[in-house]
Amino acid sequence: MKLPAQDAAARGGTPEARFRVILPRHTAAPLRQVARRIVVALLVMAATVLIVHADRGGYHDNADGRVDIAERAGSQV
Secondary structure (H helix, E strand, O other), X not given: OOOOOOOOOOOXXXXXXXXXXXXXXXXXXXXXXXXXXXXXXXXXXHHHHHHHHHOHHHOOOOOOOOOOHHXXXXXXO
């Protein structure tokens, strides 16, 4: 634990030693933030489906023996 005598920020030392919290000045509208998160979630879902599609040989469906794209997408949900 640093004592105030040893901590440059606590004793108000050099300007470089002072720490400031900088808050963002511009924030996106809430609807835009939600839309961005939905787009990112859909991109992650699409990437996951593509990875499963690339490794489709390792999957087996007991009903008909093959796994189509709809089943791959549904298995990720």
